[in-house]
Structure formats: structure tokens, C-alpha cells
Amino acid sequence: MSLQEMLPFFIPLAIVELVLLFYTLWHIFTHTHYKRGTRLMWCIIAIVGMQFIGPVLYFVFGKEDE
Numbered sequence: 149m150s151l152q153e154m155l156p157f158f159i160p161l162a163i164v165e166l167v168l169l170f171y172t173l174w175h176i177f178t179h180t181h182y183k184r185g186t187r188l189m190w191c192i193i194a195i196v197g198m199q200f201i202g203p204v205l206y207f208v209f210g211k212e213d214e
Contacts, residue, residue, distance in 0.1 A: 172203035181212045
């Protein structure tokens with residue numbers, strides 16, 4: 149399977165990953181209270197674990213219920 153054949157799958161996946169990352173970072177910077185950790189810690193986790201893992205970890209473990 150060539151890269152050309154896989155592009156229709158990878159392009160939407162990359163777009164979803166970037167949208168999720170930017171939404172996560174926006175949420176981190178606009179809120180001041182977290183269940184666990186600090187703003188800096190969650191930014192690092194979201195950016196380093198960009199491929200769905202970091203943002204998902206934030207929304208599961210870090211986001212404070214409003």
C-alpha cells in the first residue's frame with residue numbers, strides 16, 4: 149500500500165488531531181482550576197502526547213467539572 153493510497157485516511161485524521169489539540173490548549177489556557185496538576189503540566193502532556201493521548205488524558209483526568 150503506497151502513501152498516495154493512504155492519504156484519504158491520514159489527512160482527516162491529522163485534521164481531527166490538530167483540532168482536538170487546539171481545543172485542549174484553549175481550554176487549558178481559559179480555565180484556572182484543574183482536578184490534578186497545573187496548567188504547565190497539562191500543556192506539556194497535551195503537546196507531547198499530541199496524538200489523541202495527551203488531550204484525552206486532560207479531559208479525563210485534568211478538566212475540572214463545572
